[in-house]
Amino acid sequence: MPVFFIQDAHKFPDMVHALKPEPHNEIPQAASAHDTFWDFISLMPESTHMIMWLMSDRAIPRSFRMMEGFGVHTFRFVNDQNESHFVKFHWKPLLGVHSVAWDEAQKISGNDPDFHRRDLWESIESGIYPEYELGVQIIPEKDEHSFDFDLLDPTKLIPEELVPVQRIGKLTLNRNPDNFFAETEQVAFHIGHIVPGIDFTNDPLLQGRLFSYTDTQLIRLGGPNFHEIPINRPIVPIHNNQRDGFMRQQINKGRSSYNPNSLGGGCPYQAKMMEGGFTSYTEKIDAHKVRQRSASFFDHFSQARLFYNSQSDPEKAHMVDAFSFELGKVETIAVRERMLRILAKVDKGLAAKVAWNLGLHVPSDKDIAEPINQSIPADGNPADFQPVVKELSLSASSALSMANTVKDSIKGRKIAILVADGVDSVAVESMLTTLQKEGAVGELIAPRFGLVQSAGKGELLADKSLLTTASVFYDAVFVPGGANSVAFLEADADAVHFLDEAYRHCKVIAADPDALQVLKATRFGRKFPEAVTADMPIEAGIILNSDRTQLEKQFITAVSQHRVWEREDERKVPA
Numbered sequence: 001m002p003v004f005f006i007q008d009a010h011k012f013p014d015m016v017h018a019l020k021p022e023p024h025n026e027i028p029q030a031a032s033a034h035d036t037f038w039d040f041i042s043l044m045p046e047s048t049h050m051i052m053w054l055m056s057d058r059a060i061p062r063s064f065r066m067m068e069g070f071g072v073h074t075f076r077f078v079n080d081q082n083e084s085h086f087v088k089f090h091w092k093p094l095l096g097v098h099s100v101a102w103d104e105a106q107k108i109s110g111n112d113p114d115f116h117r118r119d120l121w122e123s124i125e126s127g128i129y130p131e132y133e134l135g136v137q138i139i140p141e142k143d144e145h146s147f148d149f150d151l152l153d154p155t156k157l158i159p160e161e162l163v164p165v166q167r168i169g170k171l172t173l174n175r176n177p178d179n180f181f182a183e184t185e186q187v188a189f190h191i192g193h194i195v196p197g198i199d200f201t202n203d204p205l206l207q208g209r210l211f212s213y214t215d216t217q218l219i220r221l222g223g224p225n226f227h228e229i230p231i232n233r234p235i236v237p238i239h240n241n242q243r244d245g246f247m248r249q250q251i252n253k254g255r256s257s258y259n260p261n262s263l264g265g266g267c268p269y270q271a272k273m274m275e276g277g278f279t280s281y282t283e284k285i286d287a288h289k290v291r292q293r294s295a296s297f298f299d300h301f302s303q304a305r306l307f308y309n310s311q312s313d314p315e316k317a318h319m320v321d322a323f324s325f326e327l328g329k330v331e332t333i334a335v336r337e338r339m340l341r342i343l344a345k346v347d348k349g350l351a352a353k354v355a356w357n358l359g360l361h362v363p364s365d366k367d368i369a370e371p372i373n374q375s376i377p378a379d380g381n382p383a384d385f386q387p388v389v390k391e392l393s394l395s396a397s398s399a400l401s402m403a404n405t406v407k408d409s410i411k412g413r414k415i416a417i418l419v420a421d422g423v424d425s426v427a428v429e430s431m432l433t434t435l436q437k438e439g440a441v442g443e444l445i446a447p448r449f450g451l452v453q454s455a456g457k458g459e460l461l462a463d464k465s466l467l468t469t470a471s472v473f474y475d476a477v478f479v480p481g482g483a484n485s486v487a488f489l490e491a492d493a494d495a496v497h498f499l500d501e502a503y504r505h506c507k508v509i510a511a512d513p514d515a516l517q518v519l520k521a522t523r524f525g526r527k528f529p530e531a532v533t534a535d536m537p538i539e540a541g542i543i544l545n546s547d548r549t550q551l552e553k554q555f556i557t558a559v560s561q562h563r564v565w566e567r568e569d570e571r572k573v574p575a
Helices: 009-019 035-042 045-054 102-111 115-125 180-185 204-220 302-310 313-328 333-346 348-358 365-369 425-437 483-491 493-504 513-520 548-560 565-570
Strands: 075-078 084-093 131-140 166-172 414-418 441-446 451-453 459-461 476-479 508-511 542-544
Touching: 009 035, 009 204, 035 045, 035 333, 045 302, 045 333, 102 115, 102 313, 302 333, 313 333, 313 348, 313 565, 333 348, 333 365, 414 425, 414 493, 425 441, 425 548, 476 493, 476 513, 476 548, 483 493, 483 513, 493 508, 493 513, 508 513, 508 548, 513 542, 542 548
Parallel strands: 414 441, 414 476, 476 508, 508 542
Antiparallel strands: 075 084, 084 131, 131 166, 451 459
């Protein structure tokens, strides 16, 4: 997510405390749907933009391989002439940005809490390497005040229509860690770990994190020498005046550990910029030093509205469901009502739909206009620091909707193939070969583990059984023919549920002509016309074709579109 909850680092402990399990009962674990979190958010209008992202499909990605990354803060690029440009960093996944359905996400969490870790691990192990391109948005320092928002506000993003993302590098994850504790748990990430050519800005949250992350690693990794743990050590030798301290690994030689010195020949000393050393940007400042946010930071709703207006209709519907679920878990009615006022400042239609689901009144214009309590600087005039709503020059941004993401590949996708004894092995092998050519993975799902007898004389080995897996782990489903296999699956409640659930989650389902009766046994299959045939178009995302080559081609094309979200238009999808 490209923005954050707060603008002032001093609010970090409060935000974390509000999000943690409630202290009187230690409930809920790892969840935000409870009173203290939404009480805090409803009183912190600066969190509104972040909450819109958090309640969107961006918060439930299909995979880490299909998730964008953002630098959040505005940094500086500084060239060798000491000229500064503002910069925002992006990671763009080459597979596009995709999500799962809300109901699906909940079931994934229950069925396999390690779903995302397993997905990433298996992809790398199988050679389907996740790839991301590094992008930057660069703004000349002279243009800092040319926008409708403050570049240094961490609750704001820079729309790509205003400043395009230039792709300048590529990251490929082509190896898994050998030991997760040594290589992952002990990594000391810190935004202060920068190289010459990159520098900081006066983003107030960034400045606070520069302090807090060092403190975090000191406590988490046991002392001041956390940078000497193998995973944190620089590849090249570093010579400086840091010595001793708890858990010191490097053995330094010589008498001098200070600069200037003569006993060590003047070494080590800090390298100058022309020698490759780090030099801070020379920024001219003419202002009073106060603990106070600029008035430009108090527009909390215009970018939240921009984000909502940029979403597709299915994405907007999902946000309504997410807000309704989260606020529906809040027991204090006053907190729910306060959040509805916040949402009404973003979009009245959104607030009305959530209010209906919560059984509450839609906020009136008077309610919307009422000031929202928040922290005011001790020396500030409250009238100057009430949230304001600006009309942005940009009404929507296509880059903010996943409807406009990359949809030209099924690389890395997992396809479930439902089989039972008597299955048409030719159809199975043909589909597996096609999927492999496209970089996807097909898995045979059978009623039980072990060998599956084919309609001929051969045997197939089941990868998973209906007892140990679920449709939520797959991107699409294929049902091959074979009279005995089809009859068995049609009568198997777990197989029918597998298909119904995949349908509910808007996934593509394909079947050989002989397997049509399996689809007819499902709840969604009851909607099929009585005289339906294998070559008759039924609805988007249901692929039937007697021509095997055409069926596979249509299936690949449909799966590359990720989901058939239009299927949710009824809002009551059978499963």
